[in-house]
Amino acid sequence: MNTITNGLLACLQQAKVAGVLDIQAFMAYMEPLYHQAGYRNRPALEKRLKILVSHDSGIGDFVNCSAALRELRRVYPQAEITLLIYPRCIELAQACPYIDHLLTNSRACRWDSPLELYTWALQFAGKYLLPHHFDMTFSFDLYGSSLLLEYMSGAPIRVGYSAGHIPLPLESPTMPAYPCCLCRSPTIMYMVCIPWTPT
Numbered sequence: 156m157n158t159i160t161n162g163l164l165a166c167l168q169q170a171k172v173a174g175v176l177d178i179q180a181f182m183a184y185m186e187p188l189y190h191q192a193g194y195r196n197r198p199a200l201e202k203r204l205k206i207l208v209s210h211d212s213g214i215g216d217f218v219n220c221s222a223a224l225r226e227l228r229r230v231y232p233q234a235e236i237t238l239l240i241y242p243r244c245i246e247l248a249q250a251c252p253y254i255d256h257l258l259t260n261s262r263a264c265r266w267d268s269p270l271e272l273y274t275w276a277l278q279f280a281g282k283y284l285l286p287h288h289f290d291m292t293f294s295f296d297l298y299g300s301s302l303l304l305e306y307m308s309g310a311p312i313r314v315g316y317s318a319g320h321i322p323l324p325l326e327s328p329t330m331p332a333y334p335c336c337l338c339r340s341p342t343i344m345y346m347v348c349i350p351w352t353p354t
Contacts, residue, residue, distance in 0.1 A: 156192065156281070156285050156286065158188050158191060158192045159185075159188055159189065159192055159194065159281075159285060159307075159309065160277070160281045160285070162184065162185055162188040163185070163277045163280075163281075163307065164277065165184075166181050166184060166185065167273060167274060167277060170270070170273070171270065176269065176273060182306075185306075189309055192309070193288075194285075194288065194309030194310070194311065195309070195311045196311060197290075197311050197312070198290040198311075202290070203233050203234065203235060204231055204233070204234040204235070204290045204291060205234070205235045205237070205287060205288065205289045205290050205291075206227070206231065206234045206235065206236045206237070206289065206290065206291045206292070206293065207237050207239060207284065207287070207289040207291070207292040207293070207305070207308055207310060208224065208227065208236060208237070208238045208239065208254070208292070208293045208294075208295065209239045209260075209292060209293070209294045209295070209296075209301040209304055209305050210238065210239065210240055210241070210244070210294075210295045210296060210301070211239075211240075211241050211260055211296050211300050211301040212241065212244075212295075212296045213241070213243060213244070214243060214244050214247060216295075216296065217240070217244040217247055217248065218247070220295045221251065221253075223293075223295060224236075224238070224251060224253040224254065225253050227253065227293065228253035228254075235255050235256070236253065236254045236255050236256070237254070237255065237256040237257070237258060237287070237289070238251070238254045238256070238257055238258070239258045239259075239260050239301075239304065240257060240258070240259060240260060241259075241260055242259050242260075242261060245257070245259060258283055260279070260300065260304070272300060272303065273303065275300075276300060276303040276304050276307055277307065279304060280303075280304055280307035280308060284304060284307065284308040284309070285307075285308065285309055287308075288309065289308050289309065289310040290310060290311065290312065291310055291311075291312040291313070291314070292305040292308055292310040292312070292313045292314065292315075293314045293315065294313075294314070294315035301315075302315060
């Protein structure tokens with residue numbers, strides 16, 4: 156796990172110097188480290204899957220995604236499902252019968268600073284996600300915090316929206332309305348909940 160956190164820290168330092176987080180370069184640097192640490196190994200068929208579902212939106216969006224959680228449980232009945240949720244949805248999430256564990260994403264950083272977002276995600280992933288060795292992640296929203304955590308979790312199978320490989324400006328006075336959304340893209344891939352068979 157130290158290999159991963161050290162690699163994430165190295166990427167952070169490089170991004171500070173360059174003034175931009177190049178997503179492709181970031182992933183090209185991190186993937187060998189995840190493989191070396193055993194995080195990208197696909198789970199064996201007989202293994203009970205550990206699934207992380209990231210939902211970083213409001214109450215209405217959570218109600219809308221509850222059907223997807225139900226289907227996820229139906230398709231993977233034996234899986235250990237952890238839901239990473241924004242605090243305002245915690246009471247609803249506690250009543251959800253389709254999950255096993257809850258994590259709260261307090262996201263203690265500024266929305267308008269991708270540098271702070273990356274720093275916070277690195278700390279959160281190191282403390283709460285990497286120790287679990289998740290096999291799969293599902294992201295049900297378009298927020299950069301969810302996608303960063305999904306990637307940083309180390310899961311070999313990650314399902315979400317298309318990110319489009321774009322450089323992320325770290326500190327810019329002309330940032331878009333949703334600066335933390337690394338993945339805002341006109342092309343969105345549909346998430347299809349189908350059984351996955353290990354190779």
